[in-house]
Amino acid sequence: MNDLSKLHEPVSDLFRSNPDRSRALGREFLDAYHRDGFVAPVPMFSADQLGVLRAELDQLSDPNQPFNPLWYEFHRNESTDDDTELFHALGAWRISTAFHDALWNPHFLLPASQLLGGKVRFWHDQVFCKPPRCGGPVAWHQDYSYWTRTGPMNHLTCWIALDDSDKENGCLHYIPGSHRWSLLPMPQIAGSLDAISSDLTEQQKDQLQSPVAVEIAAGEACFHHPLTLHGSEGNRSDRPRRAMVINVMLDGTRSLSDEPLLEGVDPIPKGRPVGGQFFPLLE
Numbered sequence: 001m002n003d004l005s006k007l008h009e010p011v012s013d014l015f016r017s018n019p020d021r022s023r024a025l026g027r028e029f030l031d032a033y034h035r036d037g038f039v040a041p042v043p044m045f046s047a048d049q050l051g052v053l054r055a056e057l058d059q060l061s062d063p064n065q066p067f068n069p070l071w072y073e074f075h076r077n078e079s080t081d082d083d084t085e086l087f088h089a090l091g092a093w094r095i096s097t098a099f100h101d102a103l104w105n106p107h108f109l110l111p112a113s114q115l116l117g118g119k120v121r122f123w124h125d126q127v128f129c130k131p132p133r134c135g136g137p138v139a140w141h142q143d144y145s146y147w148t149r150t151g152p153m154n155h156l157t158c159w160i161a162l163d164d165s166d167k168e169n170g171c172l173h174y175i176p177g178s179h180r181w182s183l184l185p186m187p188q189i190a191g192s193l194d195a196i197s198s199d200l201t202e203q204q205k206d207q208l209q210s211p212v213a214v215e216i217a218a219g220e221a222c223f224h225h226p227l228t229l230h231g232s233e234g235n236r237s238d239r240p241r242r243a244m245v246i247n248v249m250l251d252g253t254r255s256l257s258d259e260p261l262l263e264g265v266d267p268i269p270k271g272r273p274v275g276g277q278f279f280p281l282l283e
Ligand SMILES: O=C(O)CCC(=O)C(=O)O
Pocket: 128, 138, 143, 157, 159, 170, 171, 172, 230, 231, 232, 243, 245
């Protein structure tokens, strides 16, 4: 089996044509990120690049394909209910050339290094797919609640729409300013949007009533801070809602556990900087 995690550079020309320096985030975007804990829309993929990614995702999620052991996690439906279906998987970069090469896309790397304030170290990727009509919600959560085995907290998420994403098909919602909240417990990600409610203060519950819906076009992205509370409703439309997510950390972030940081990878001893085959520096 060809494990693309051994290759720490692009293996195709898919993203090579994306110009480099022209995609820096302007002052307004950087200010929005620091004020609100998220920023959007950031252009990421052309129509051609989207076409290739969607075709590869179709193959990756094809129920007739044998299970690929390179996935770190693979949930055909992470909820327990057929009416709230959520396809969620980590590790596409090891299997698909387009998902692998997207990590080196200059349209991603330049904003990511601006927002992190230094060199970008890959953490892991994710795909979240909600099928038409029965696609389920993603619970309100802070990403770092799932990542406390690495630190200090200098992480960043880039969520990229592979379909036009709006309120009807379950776009991402953010609570502006919640990146200044302290760390909340980690909820069960699928099945119910509101699992976190019982852990919120009265003031936080009030803020939860005023989320911002991020309606963006296919090929556009949003970036968010590791403490920004976000979640999404189910897909009530006749269209799919597919997304690719790239999670990164500032170079120098350390392992805080002697256990493997992801399913199936070699452990990085506690206290040592994250690096090696599965966590390349993206340059
Ligand atoms: O795709 C979604 O609706 C949720 C994505 C998400 O929670 C994340 O990127 O952390």
